[in-house]
Amino acid sequence: MLLGLGKILIFPGFLFLTVYSLLFEYLDRKVYARLQNRMGPPWYQPLADFLKLIGKEVIIPAEANKTMFQVLPVISLSAVAAAFIYVPVLGKEAIASFEGDLIVVLYFLTIPTMCLFLAGWYSRGVYATVGSVRTLTQLFAYEVPLFMALLAPALIAKTWSVTGMTAFFAEHPLYILINIPALFVALVAAQGKLERVPFDTPEAETEIVAGPLVEYSGRLLAIFRITIDCELVMIASLVSAIFLPFMTGNIALDFVLYLVKTVAVLLFLALMRSVMARLRIEQMVNFCWKYLAPIAILQIVINLLVRGWLGL
Amino acid sequence: MSLIKKAIDWGTRKSPWIIHFNAGSCNGCDIEIVDALTPRFDLERLGILQRGTPRHADILVCTGAVSLQTKDRLKQIYDQMPEPKFVIATGTCACSGGVFDGCYCVLGGIDRVIPVDVYIPGCAVRPEAIISAVVKLLGALEAQQKGGGKDAERRSDYSTVGREIQSFEG
Numbered sequence: 411m412l413l414g415l416g417k418i419l420i421f422p423g424f425l426f427l428t429v430y431s432l433l434f435e436y437l438d439r440k441v442y443a444r445l446q447n448r449m450g451p452p453w454y455q456p457l458a459d460f461l462k463l464i465g466k467e468v469i470i471p472a473e474a475n476k477t478m479f480q481v482l483p484v485i486s487l488s489a490v491a492a493a494f495i496y497v498p499v500l501g502k503e504a505i506a507s508f509e510g511d512l513i514v515v516l517y518f519l520t521i522p523t524m525c526l527f528l529a530g531w532y533s534r535g536v537y538a539t540v541g542s543v544r545t546l547t548q549l550f551a552y553e554v555p556l557f558m559a560l561l562a563p564a565l566i567a568k569t570w571s572v573t574g575m576t577a578f579f580a581e582h583p584l585y586i587l588i589n590i591p592a593l594f595v596a597l598v599a600a601q602g603k604l605e606r607v608p609f610d611t612p613e614a615e616t617e618i619v620a621g622p623l624v625e626y627s628g629r630l631l632a633i634f635r636i637t638i639d640c641e642l643v644m645i646a647s648l649v650s651a652i653f654l655p656f657m658t659g660n661i662a663l664d665f666v667l668y669l670v671k672t673v674a675v676l677l678f679l680a681l682m683r684s685v686m687a688r689l690r691i692e693q694m695v696n697f698c699w700k701y702l703a704p705i706a707i708l709q710i711v712i713n714l715l716v717r718g719w720l721g722l
Numbered sequence: 723m724s725l726i727k728k729a730i731d732w733g734t735r736k737s738p739w740i741i742h743f744n745a746g747s748c749n750g751c752d753i754e755i756v757d758a759l760t761p762r763f764d765l766e767r768l769g770i771l772q773r774g775t776p777r778h779a780d781i782l783v784c785t786g787a788v789s790l791q792t793k794d795r796l797k798q799i800y801d802q803m804p805e806p807k808f809v810i811a812t813g814t815c816a817c818s819g820g821v822f823d824g825c826y827c828v829l830g831g832i833d834r835v836i837p838v839d840v841y842i843p844g845c846a847v848r849p850e851a852i853i854s855a856v857v858k859l860l861g862a863l864e865a866q867q868k869g870g871g872k873d874a875e876r877r878s879d880y881s882t883v884g885r886e887i888q889s890f891e892g
């Protein structure tokens with residue numbers, strides 16, 4: 411009981427998630443800066459930003475819904491932290507798992523986006539409303555390809571639990587090769603989920619200031635920022651658990667491997683962020699439905715055929 | 723308690739986010755500010771980020787002699803920023819009115835409307851001068867935090883922090 415609580419709260423649960431997410435933000439910004447031929451921020455920058463925001467005044471607009479305005483950041487952070495429980499960090503075992511937790515994780519990951527939408531909606535600002543409507547529009551574009559891309563490997567593994575999939579693919583690493591298109595779709599859709607360039611239309615700071623977060627300040631903004639970082643860690647962990655489950659069997663080595671894999675995913679996402687420009691919202695929707703969704707469907711068909719052919 | 727306050731003070735010094743406002747400048751100084759934000763000067767080294775919204779910003783970087791049209795907007799932007807907040811007057815116009823001083827449509831300086839912490843003269847200012855001003859502001863802030871930082875009422879004195887005119891020979 412106590413051990414379980416420690417796992418959930420400290421390692422590899424909530425505390426690890428927040429610390430690692432600050433590190434992730436640093437790596438992301440550093441790589442971004444190096445690709446622009448800059449020095450980039452010092453290693454403590456995300457921590458300094460977080461502490462500063464904690465100490466700042468919180469302004470709630472007079473027209474905003476006070477309760478919702480303050481509750482939404484906390485809900486989104488707790489949803490991401492809850493999702494993290496089901497993703498394997500130490501070895502093949504997640505803190506908790508049951509048949510079907512993949513679906514739960516995906517729905518937990520939708521909550522921060524919904525919170526972002528509601529946050530913009532309840533702030534009652536013009537920019538915030540435009541941003542939140544774009545958030546929702548974008549949600550409809552990337553969510554389906556992302557779900558299909560993450561569910562396709564489940565067809566081969568014949569289990570709906572993240573832990574089960576990791577275990578299956580760790581035993582049969584060659585099946586990963588079949589899932590490469592799904593990996594690609596998942597990474598691109600994840601970029602949309604995290605609202606990063608080229609899919610950062612909802613918070614496009616050059617046109618709609620900061621999107622849904624326009625009215626947020628102080629510690630509420632700090633919580634939202636750390637939620638977004640945690641989501642980044644979460645997506646990287648999920649992708650590396652499902653698509654890159656190479657294991658050695660030794661717990662310490664596996665943990666190092668986990669760090670290497672998640673950082674590799676992060677590097678790819680950061681590279682994508684640096685070399686692309688922002689798309690307009692309808693270009694984004696078109697791209698997702700015209701290219702990502704068909705690739706994901708193709709992947710599902712392939713996986714079904716492979717499954718029948720191999721008699722799994 | 724004091725440890726938390728120390729951590730927050732440290733964060734405040736290490737992560738100044740700026741917002742840029744043009745209060746009736748000729749655009750010369752604005753271009754220099756944009757220049758200072760380019761990869762060549764790499765302000766992210768100091769933790770400086772440009773934010774679009776006053777709610778996220780700590781430092782208001784203003785240019786221009788405050789025309790009557792922008793007076794209310796300047797005040798409004800300043801009021802929308804959360805405490806603690808600082809103001810940097812960028813360019814001779816923002817310090818004193820500059821070439822527009824005495825004109826019928828300008829107030830002649832940012833400090834006629836809102837309290838200013840650092841003045842940077844120059845027409846137009848150089849990017850190095852802007853960076854140096856931000857560093858001096860943070861230095862003065864540190865001295866202030868270390869000096870009389872025992873009560874919670876630190877906000878009220880912030881507006882007088884580092885009230886110094888600095889010149890920059892470029």
Ligand code: SF4
Binds near residue numbers: 812813815
């Ligand atoms: S100081 Fe010179 S460059 Fe700057 S706004 Fe005034 S006139 Fe323009």
